[in-house]
Amino acid sequence: MSSLNILSGGAAQGLVGSLSPAFKAQTGFDITGEFGAVGAMADKLRKGVPADIVILTAAIVAKLAGEKLVVASSISDVGLVQTALAVRAGDHQVMVEDAAGLRDCLLAADAIFVPDMVASTAGTHVAKVLAQLGIADEVAARLRIFPNGATAMREMATSDARRPIGCTQSTEILGTRGVILSGALPPGCELATMYTAGIATKASHAPQAQALIGLLIGAGQQEQRERAGFIGGAP
Known part of the structure; x- marks a missing residue:
């Protein structure tokens, strides 16, 4: 069975999953590949991991286009994703x-669940915010760091911590059972990141990759984008 290979930030996993049935009906293709920290996904493309399409931050996709790894003319904005706070389902919202x-x-909080603080968009921002607030050293022992936000949220959902808090991208919170989006970061600490899609220059299935981009940015999918946690982006 034919498959479209994707390398994507974890932020887009829920949206891509919701569009998979429509994509298969349109193209006959399944979607396979990896979702994770954007820096790690970009490095996989650089190392030659097969990919037809990437969905990463606008800055990283632009850089990959400059490295001739993504077709510049194919790049399309999907939408903005906020970095936000999460609590376990049933816990008091913050x-x-x-x-x-x-x-x-x-x-x-007695445990702070976050994604990779070097390779992920939200994780690097959390590190910056902790330093900005002057509490990086004080909370260091409470950090629970995982490869990506989705994993961090799944772990928080089953944590036995008394007062856990999570901080990652809103899409990863909304896409995880057992956790609840508790609000965006406040002014001065906020982060809204534009995610874009682009076709890999070595894509084996470029027409199908373009079809998926059409679904990702199409006006008919506006409600699905918003439900998945994307704001703005395509009209």
Whole structure:
């Protein structure tokens, strides 16, 4: 059976999954590949891992196009994804209005679940925010770091911590059972990242990759994009 190979940030996993049935009906192809930290996915493409399409941050996709690994003319914005806070289902929701409130929230948590703080978009931002708030050393022992946000959220959902908090991209929170989106990061600490799709220059199935891009950005999928946690992007 024919498959489209994808290398994507974890932020797009839920959206791609929701579009898979329509994609198969249109093309006859399944979707296979990997979802993970954007830096790790970009490095896989650089190392020659077969891929027809990438869905990564706009900055990384532009860089890959400059390296002639992605077809520049194929690049299309999918939408913005906010970095947000998460709690376990059933736990008290956390609402923070400013940096001081976020600082108090993080200091009150006995476990902080985050994605890779070097290779992932949200993880690197969390590291920056902890330093900005002046609590990086104080909470270091409470950090629970996982390869990507989806894994971090799954682990938090089954954690026996008393007051866990999660911080990753909203799409990964919304796509994980057992956790609840508790709000975006406050002004001064916020991050909204544009994700874009592009066809790999060595794609074996470029027409099908273009078909998936059409679904990802199509006006008919606006509601699905929003439900998955994407804002803005294609009209």
